[in-house]
Amino acid sequence: MAKLILSMDGLTLKEIPLSKERTTIGRKPHNDIQIDNLAISGEHAVIVTILNDSFLEDMNSTNGTYVNGQPIKKHFLQNNDVVELGKYRLKYVNETPQQASGADFEKTMVLRPDMLKKPPEQAPGKGIGDTQVGVKPEAPKAPAPSAASPEAELPLGAIQVLTGGNAGRELALTKSLTTLGKPGVQVAVIARRPHGYFITHVEGAQFPVVNGAALDTQAHPLKDHDIIELAGVKMEFFLKT
Numbered sequence: 001m002a003k004l005i006l007s008m009d010g011l012t013l014k015e016i017p018l019s020k021e022r023t024t025i026g027r028k029p030h031n032d033i034q035i036d037n038l039a040i041s042g043e044h045a046v047i048v049t050i051l052n053d054s055f056l057e058d059m060n061s062t063n064g065t066y067v068n069g070q071p072i073k074k075h076f077l078q079n080n081d082v083v084e085l086g087k088y089r090l091k092y093v094n095e096t097p098q099q100a101s102g103a104d105f106e107k108t109m110v111l112r113p114d115m116l117k118k119p120p121e122q123a124p125g126k127g128i129g130d131t132q133v134g135v136k137p138e139a140p141k142a143p144a145p146s147a148a149s150p151e152a153e154l155p156l157g158a159i160q161v162l163t164g165g166n167a168g169r170e171l172a173l174t175k176s177l178t179t180l181g182k183p184g185v186q187v188a189v190i191a192r193r194p195h196g197y198f199i200t201h202v203e204g205a206q207f208p209v210v211n212g213a214a215l216d217t218q219a220h221p222l223k224d225h226d227i228i229e230l231a232g233v234k235m236e237f238f239l240k241t
Contacts, residue, residue: 002054002094004047006033006089018054021200021217023047023095025085026059037065039086047077050177050191050200050219052096058084076215155239156221157190157197164235172240173197190222197222197237204231 002018016023016033024031035044041061041140048055054077058065066084067075075081081091159180160170171178179202181187186204189198190197198219201207207215209229211223222228226237 002049002052002092002096004033004083005091005093006035007089007091016048018047021049021219022048022202025090033090035088036083037086037088040088044085045083048189048200048202050189050198051193052094053077054094055177076139154192154194155238155241156194157192157237159190159228159231159235159237161235162227180230182231186229191219199228 002017006013006016020032023033024043024046025033025035025040026042027034027036027038027040028042031043041059041063043059044061045056045058045065048057054078056067056072056075058073060241062085063160064071066072067077067081077083077092077094079092079094081092083092089190157173158170159173161167173190177191178190178192179187180190181203186206186208187202188208189200191200192239198220198221199208199215199219201212201215207217209215210220210226212227222237224237224239228235228237
């Protein structure tokens with residue numbers, strides 16, 4: 001399991017296992033990692049962990065978030081990365097092989113319903129925007145199932161909008177991570193893994209609904225023809241054959 005080592009001025013303060021799918025960092029008490037310092041924003045940053053991969057995102061903090069000395073908005077965390085928050089340091093330690101890549105995360109876009117495009121020849125849809133991730137405390141995630149087959153053998157997944165003015169339009173899920181929803185309202189991530197597709201709640205007071213049932217804080221496996229309701233839009237997940 002990945003973990004963070006919190007330190008200041010070279011002195012280790014604590015170790016924090018990333019046992020949740022969403023770990024918030026900030027000055028306010030409700031954060032999973034509270035740093036009571038004026039240089040830290042109330043809700044400064046968040047780490048989203050999906051299986052063996054962790055992704056850091058700055059939440060429009062006042063003083064910014066730095067990794068290895070460089071300012072970031074989104075960052076795919078790799079073993080021994082050092083997250084800098086004011087005078088504090090969070091060293092990311094993860095010796096487990098990772099499945100995604102930094103390029104996958106950096107190129108993942110927030111897909112608003114009005115930006116989905118109907119592909120002429122199964123062309124991937126495009127979207128723009130940055131996700132602001134807001135989270136709540138949650139139970140530890142369940143152990144990830146082992147991969148049964150290479151990702152190349154997994155059928156390509158896609159979503160098709162069922163309601164609203166964009167009904168009928170679809171998006172191929174070609175990336176390891178695809179972020180869906182409306183920032184500030186409701187956001188979820190669909191992860192493409194060797195053993196299937198998983199949807200995880202990222203932001204918003206209401207959780208996504210799959211087949212009429214609200215999700216909990218853990219990653220939920222998607223099945224062919226599942227109906228997803230997210231940010232007021234109903235869509236269908238399906239596998240292309």
